[in-house]
Amino acid sequence: MILRFVLVTLLALGALPAQAIECRLALLLAMDVSSSVDEAEDALQRCGMVAALTAPEVTRAFFSSDLPVALAVYEWSGRYNQKVLLDWTLINNQSDLLFAAQTLAASVRSQTEFPTAMGYALGYGAGMFKRAPPCLRQILDMAGDGENNEGFPPSSAYKAFPCDAVTVNGLVINAADFEAETNLIPYFQNEVIHGPGAFTEVAQGFDDYERAMRRKLERELAMQAIGALYKHQRETSISRFK
Secondary structure, eight states: OHHHHHHHHHHHHTSSOGGGGGEEEEEEEEEEOSTTSOHHHHHHHHHHHHHHHTSHHHHHHHTSSSSOEEEEEEEEOSTTOEEEEEEEEEEOSHHHHHHHHHHHHTOOOOOSOOOOOHHHHHHHHHHHHTTSOOEEEEEEEEEESSOOOSSSOHHHHHHHSOOTTEEEEEEEEOOOOOGGGTTHHHHIIIIIOBSTTOOEEEESSGGGHHHHHHHHHHHHHOTHHHHHHHHHHHHHHHHHTO
């Protein structure tokens, strides 16, 4: 009920369009299936995401508000190699969340041979947000075990695609054996994450993916962000009348 009151207030102030009350968050998860991820690591990724989505603390976070979350998932690798695993689904109840988890559990990796085209992956995500349900916030989770090594970099993606309203958080899978990728954490912090409040979560190898994903989902679904949004929108609206 508190969130409903906040939304009504924002609408009255003209800070949000009327259609924005369909959901509180459009959450898009991007899974790395580039050639550096082997079969066992991919299985840990998929199983880890399913386990994180259905963990009790994450489930509670999904349903901590009377407004739902819209969830979608895609995998990415080369510049032209992206595949939707779960299209936009409103998570209104436990059955919806279970359906999303089962869909991901049944998903099959589309390919294994392509490099890490992160800029293209971000552009693909921006395209998915164009057809997402209207929500208060848009968050893209970019998971990866290496730096961009094909096509344009993340910075170019943020210039070329409509990303101003999107927060991009990073899930660093700190598992690479290559010396060139030992600086993966600062790379994500400096080049990948984007937007207000963006952050990086670190998985120490694919075995740690589930824990890191669970922590990140809890943080992204937290209600504190609504309060921050309300304050920002209210200040913006008030300034219009000064």
